[in-house]
Amino acid sequence: MTTFELRNAEPPSGSTPADGSARTKVMRRHRRFDFLPYVLVTPLTLFIVGLALIPATFTVVQSFYRVQPLDPPNRFTGLNNFRRLFNDNAIHSSIGNTALYVLIGVTLSTVLGIAMAVTLQHKFAGRSILIAVLILPWALPGVVEGIVWSGIWDSNTGALNSLLTSLHFIDHYQVFLGQHRILTIAAIELVQVWQITPLSALLVLAALQNIPGDLYEAAYIDGCSPWSVFRRITLPLARPGIAIAMVQAVIATLNIFDQPYVLNGAAPTAASLTMQTYFISFQNLDFGEGYALSLLITVVTLAVSLGVVKLVYRPVEF
Amino acid sequence: MISLHKNLKGAALVAGIASLSLIVTSCSGGGGSSATSAEAKTSGATITVALFMDPPPKASLAAFTKSTGITVNWTNIDWDSLQTKIAAAATAKTYFADATDVDWSRVGQLAKLDWFYPMENYLDTKSLATDMPQLPSFTSNGHVIAVPFDTSFLVTTVNKQLFAKAGITTMPTTIADYTKDLKQIKAKGVSVYPLNIPFAAAEGLSTYWYQTTAAFGGTILNGAGKPQFTTSNSPGYKAAQWMVDAIKNGLVPPGNINVADSLGQQTLMAKGVVASTFADYSGNVGSLYDVPASSTVVNQVEYLATPGVNGPGINMSNPDGIGIPRQAKNPAAAAKFIEWFTSARSQADFAGVSGPDKVMSGYFLPSRLTGIAELTNKGTLIGGAQLSGMLKNSAKPVFPEGAPAWYPEFSRAVYTNLHSAATGSMSVANAIKAIAVTANKLSSGS
Numbered sequence: 064m065t066t067f068e069l070r071n072a073e074p075p076s077g078s079t080p081a082d083g084s085a086r087t088k089v090m091r092r093h094r095r096f097d098f099l100p101y102v103l104v105t106p107l108t109l110f111i112v113g114l115a116l117i118p119a120t121f122t123v124v125q126s127f128y129r130v131q132p133l134d135p136p137n138r139f140t141g142l143n144n145f146r147r148l149f150n151d152n153a154i155h156s157s158i159g160n161t162a163l164y165v166l167i168g169v170t171l172s173t174v175l176g177i178a179m180a181v182t183l184q185h186k187f188a189g190r191s192i193l194i195a196v197l198i199l200p201w202a203l204p205g206v207v208e209g210i211v212w213s214g215i216w217d218s219n220t221g222a223l224n225s226l227l228t229s230l231h232f233i234d235h236y237q238v239f240l241g242q243h244r245i246l247t248i249a250a251i252e253l254v255q256v257w258q259i260t261p262l263s264a265l266l267v268l269a270a271l272q273n274i275p276g277d278l279y280e281a282a283y284i285d286g287c288s289p290w291s292v293f294r295r296i297t298l299p300l301a302r303p304g305i306a307i308a309m310v311q312a313v314i315a316t317l318n319i320f321d322q323p324y325v326l327n328g329a330a331p332t333a334a335s336l337t338m339q340t341y342f343i344s345f346q347n348l349d350f351g352e353g354y355a356l357s358l359l360i361t362v363v364t365l366a367v368s369l370g371v372v373k374l375v376y377r378p379v380e381f
Numbered sequence: 382m383i384s385l386h387k388n389l390k391g392a393a394l395v396a397g398i399a400s401l402s403l404i405v406t407s408c409s410g411g412g413g414s415s416a417t418s419a420e421a422k423t424s425g426a427t428i429t430v431a432l433f434m435d436p437p438p439k440a441s442l443a444a445f446t447k448s449t450g451i452t453v454n455w456t457n458i459d460w461d462s463l464q465t466k467i468a469a470a471a472t473a474k475t476y477f478a479d480a481t482d483v484d485w486s487r488v489g490q491l492a493k494l495d496w497f498y499p500m501e502n503y504l505d506t507k508s509l510a511t512d513m514p515q516l517p518s519f520t521s522n523g524h525v526i527a528v529p530f531d532t533s534f535l536v537t538t539v540n541k542q543l544f545a546k547a548g549i550t551t552m553p554t555t556i557a558d559y560t561k562d563l564k565q566i567k568a569k570g571v572s573v574y575p576l577n578i579p580f581a582a583a584e585g586l587s588t589y590w591y592q593t594t595a596a597f598g599g600t601i602l603n604g605a606g607k608p609q610f611t612t613s614n615s616p617g618y619k620a621a622q623w624m625v626d627a628i629k630n631g632l633v634p635p636g637n638i639n640v641a642d643s644l645g646q647q648t649l650m651a652k653g654v655v656a657s658t659f660a661d662y663s664g665n666v667g668s669l670y671d672v673p674a675s676s677t678v679v680n681q682v683e684y685l686a687t688p689g690v691n692g693p694g695i696n697m698s699n700p701d702g703i704g705i706p707r708q709a710k711n712p713a714a715a716a717k718f719i720e721w722f723t724s725a726r727s728q729a730d731f732a733g734v735s736g737p738d739k740v741m742s743g744y745f746l747p748s749r750l751t752g753i754a755e756l757t758n759k760g761t762l763i764g765g766a767q768l769s770g771m772l773k774n775s776a777k778p779v780f781p782e783g784a785p786a787w788y789p790e791f792s793r794a795v796y797t798n799l800h801s802a803a804t805g806s807m808s809v810a811n812a813i814k815a816i817a818v819t820a821n822k823l824s825s826g827s
Contacts, residue, residue, distance in 0.1 A: 132472060132494050133786055134826075153797075218636025218650065241581070241638040322589070327639065329793060330582035330800050345465045348490070365449040369498055 088146035122354045137351075144355035150302070153331060154339055160248060161317060161336045167252040168259070173309050175238070175256065176263025180304075181297065183264070184259025184271045201261040201313035212254045216240050216326065240327055247333045248324070254322045259315045263308035270304025271297065275381055305375035310368045317364045336360055396796075400704030402432040424450030426714040428479035433460040437731060445721050451714045460484075464789075467706065475617060479715035482620040483527030483702040485518045486584070486784045488790065492521030492610075493786040497704040499524040499699040512749045514723070515700040517776045527702030528723045531746040534698045534776040535592040535660040536768070538670070538686065542681040545724040546570045552685055556596055556623070559659075559688040563632050566656050574634040575656035576627050577649050582800040585642020587792045588699055590799060591779045592602045593620035593661035596694040598685055604782045606824030608817040613810070622809050625802045638804055651676040659687070660697075663771070664745030667763035675685070716813045728752040733761050787823040794819035 148154050178201045179197060183190060199318040200208065215222045218309045239250050274297065282292045300306075320337040327333045330343065337360065344353030426453060436442065436455035446452050456478065458466060463482055470477040471494065483491060491497050500506055502625020504524040510516045515534075519527040538551065547566040553559040566575040568591035579585045591601055599616025600609050611814065627633045634654065640646055647662075649655045651670055669675055670682040686693035703722065705715045721727055728747035734755055746768065747753055757765030785791070798812035807815075 133490070218639060219634055219654070221456075236636060237636060237637050241800075242635075244806075270671050328641065328800075329581040329797055331797050332804065332806070342463075342793060346793060347787075348468065348472075348789075380656075 125351060126355035126358045128351050129220045130354070131349050134350055144352045147352060148359070150357055153334070154336070156331050157334050157339045160244075160323075160333055161319070163245070163248045164252050164255070164319050164335060165313060165316045167249060168256055168319075169309055169312040171256045171372075172250075172312045173262045175260045176267050176302060176308050177298075177301070177305065179260065179264035180271055180301075181293065183268055188327055197264065198261045199259045201259070203258065204336055205255070205258060205321025206325055208254055208258055208321045212322075213326055216250055241330055241332060244332050247327060247332055251323050251326050251333055252316070252319075255316065255319055256325065258322075259374065262311060266308040266311070267301055267304045270301040273381065274300045276354045288349070295339035300379050300381075302357070302377045305373055309371045309375055313363055313367050313371055317360065318368065382420070388599075397470075401573075414531060417576065423714040424719055426450070426711045427452040427454060427735040428709075428711055428714045428718060429454045429456060429477070430703075430718065431456040431458055431463060431466070431481040433476035433742070437727075437741045438739055441727070441730065441741075445718070447723070447805060449714075449717055451469055451717060453718060464635060467491075469497070470704065471709060473710060473741040475712055476706075478706060479709040479711055480703055480705055480718055483704040484553065485515075485521060485698065485700050485778070486700070486788050488519055488521055488702075489711060489784040489788055490786045490795075491602040491704075492524060492526050492783075494540065495588055496707055497645070498707060498709070498712050498716075499526060499706065500528055500719070501525050501714070502719055503705075503713065504528065505670055507765055509723075512751055513723075514750065515698050515748060515778075518700055519704075520696055521700045521783050527704030527718055529700040530723050530728075531701050531703045531744065532663060532746040532748045532753065532768075532772055533700045534663050534696045535588060535687075536652065536663050536696055537657065537659050538666060538682050539655065539657045539683040539685045540650070540655075540678055540681050541683055542678070543571050543575070543653070553685065553688050554648060554692050556688050561625075561659075563627075567632060572654070572656045574632065576653070577633040577646055577655040577658040577661075578627060578630060578633050578637055579640045579642040579646040580633070580638045580800055580803040581641040582796050583641045584792060584796065585646065588697065588779075588801055589642065590620055590624065592697045593688070594623060595697055595777070596620070596659075596689050597623075598690045598694070599733075602780060602785070602820060602824075606787075606820065607786050608820040610813060611817045618809070618813055621799060621802065621813055623781075625809050628803050629805075635679055638800070650682065653678045653679060653681070657685075663696075665821065668745040682788065684767050684771075686767075693775070696771050697779050698776045699753040721766070723748065725749050725751045725755075729755045731757055733741060734759055766780055785824070790815075791823055 112379045128137050130137045196211055218238040240247050318337050319335045323333045323335050340353050340356045343349050387394050441454050468629050506626050515529045547569045553562050563575045566572050594617040597616035597620045639720045650658050666682050673679055703719050705712045709715050729739035733740045733742040756762035794816050798815045801807045802809050802812035
């Protein structure tokens with residue numbers, strides 16, 4: 064019996080209480096509240112509140128304070144931190160760099176992710192091995208990938224230069240990183256795309272697996288070409304998965320740090336906004352400004368993600 | 382009803398305690414600096430030492446433990462991450478190590494923030510000073526906040542074989558002769574790119590500029606932190622122009638735009654790609670260029686008295702020190718370790734005097750004059766006499782009054798703008814102007 068049923072239950076027939084004890088028992092049962100789910104969830108809730116929500120609230124509050132160990136005490140400064148950020152040329156440059164990272168990264172990882180997912184949609188020999196190999200870049204930390212790729216992009220001794228000169232495509236070694244802004248950002252973002260595309264592929268693949276096979280059968284019977292099937296059935300029905308993949312790509316690219324830091328150092332050519340947060344907080348020791356920039360990055364990430372969901376996500380029913 | 386209510390309350394209480402214990406455990410930390418009874422106890426203590434290098438040989442650490450009763454847990458963290466860790470731990474008043482790195486460039490900042498114990502509380506720093514010429518680099522307002530554990534200063538290295546191939550029989554002593562010789566090496570086809578400058582936007586570019594400025598006869602900042610390089614005929618301006626012109630005129634490999642001072646720069650020299658590094662690191666000849674496993678130019682590279690304006694110039698010091706963070710759990714034990722780690726005997730052993738079993742990987746040059754003398758006398762330090770002479774006579778701190786507290790932000794302005802000038806995205810004049818604006822802003826406290 065549920066609590067509601069108990070609440071409305073009539074006392075058992077033939078048991079009219081002379082002293083009301085049976086009714087009292089029913090009323091006690093009516094008041095039972097199931098604590099167990101709340102007890103079980105409490106530790107995790109406290110963990111999340113303690114390690115995520117409280118620090119996030121602290122960040123928001125402190126972003127309106129001057130927090131500099133070299134200039135104590137901490138004091139309220141209103142929007143001063145934000146004002147200084149908007150007047151900082153290094154921040155302006157990083158905004159442009161980060162926008163390019165997002166544009167290149169989200170576009171490439173989504174397109175490649177969809178292509179990989181469509182390829183893996185149907186069973187074939189070696190499919191599971193291929194999935195395992197494709198997922199490998201996702202398992203590697205960004206710093207490790209940066210170090211690996213620095214050996215490929217290196218302008219003096221890199222593998223790519225060596226390959227291109229031995230194939231006579233170029234007659235002398237080229238500078239891929241640091242000289243030209245767009246080329247540098249593209250080269251760095253390729254490394255991150257290599258890392259995040261496997262996750263995009265898996266998310267889209269999961270969506271594709273839900274599409275009933277008889278839709279494809281019907282389409283082929285009706286004479287649809289593979290491209291037409293892809294455009295009219297696969298893509299629309301995979302939109303929920305594609306939207307999630309794009310959101311995770313937006314989050315990853317907007318917060319890029321490891322790859323540009325390892326591959327290009329602190330050079331303004333390709334420094335991202337998250338790198339600026341690091342420099343401001345841990346080199347300048349200006350934590351108030353660092354909090355403010357972190358807050359701005361979070362707000363922008365949220366806004367762009369919501370925009371992507373609005374544009375791409377559609378509910379799908381089979 | 383009463384028993385049911387009690388049971389529910391009990392379950393909630395247990396869950397609450399379990400949650401709180403999780404949070405307390407995850408938040409716990411911080412040895413605090415005021416445990417006076419703990420400070421006095423050293424024997425039986427366990428300390429954590431965090432540096433950016435591998436530990437001394439196990440036998441050496443075991444011998445230290447046996448003689449003092451102090452157990453050492455060593456953590457190897459790369460330099461950049463270590464600086465972040467030091468700042469994060471100190472700001473959060475959290476313990477992470479009992480002894481850790483103090484870079485010469487951070488002395489001003491760390492001293493102002495009072496993040497490290499004054500070493501004169503634990504060691505006889507006055508008598509150390511006579512044997513450690515670089516100790517003043519770790520002194521701020523009369524307090525010694527760290528003890529240098531190696532001798533690092535910037536030196537010029539040349540591949541004498543490549544110089545000889547180009548017909549250069551007398552080594553240059555002035556910047557003008559040095560530049561002329563490099564152009565001759567290039568013109569004769571001996572080395573396509575004879576000069577090594579690490580133009581990656583990293584600290585090594587800043588220190589290279591400081592060394593070049595000193596060679597041009599100048600300084601970077603005055604005692605008040607004001608820039609000394611703003612006019613086009615100032616040494617610092619000329620040094621920046623010289624460096625940028627070198628890559629524009631093909632004396633420096635174009636790929637050096639992304640080469641940092643550590644692995645990248647040294648590899649180019651060790652593989653004979655370049656003929657000279659104007660601001661190289663002391664000890665590299667014996668520890669890297671003359672080691673067959675890592676070099677193809679064995680016995681070809683030697684130290685050169687750094688060319689200056691009218692003759693040999695100054696060498697800039699950039700030593701590493703070890704100090705005790707305020708959050709250390711056992712500062713007294715840490716001090717004992719530092720005393721042992723920086724002792725003349727230990728330093729000589731680490732550098733190879735007592736054989737390979739006691740060598741500490743990556744340790745090249747003792748911070749003590751007596752240590753360098755011992756290595757030179759035993760013939761185990763290549764170029765030892767020359768290095769010893771430089772250390773005594775020409776090695777000077779970059780900032781005689783000590784690195785300012787705002788040094789990290791200033792250095793970032795230096796290396797990002799010089800890097801941009803080298804890529805051609807800004808002129809040297811604009812780069813110098815941007816650096817000067819940052820120095821003026823920081824020195825005026827805004």
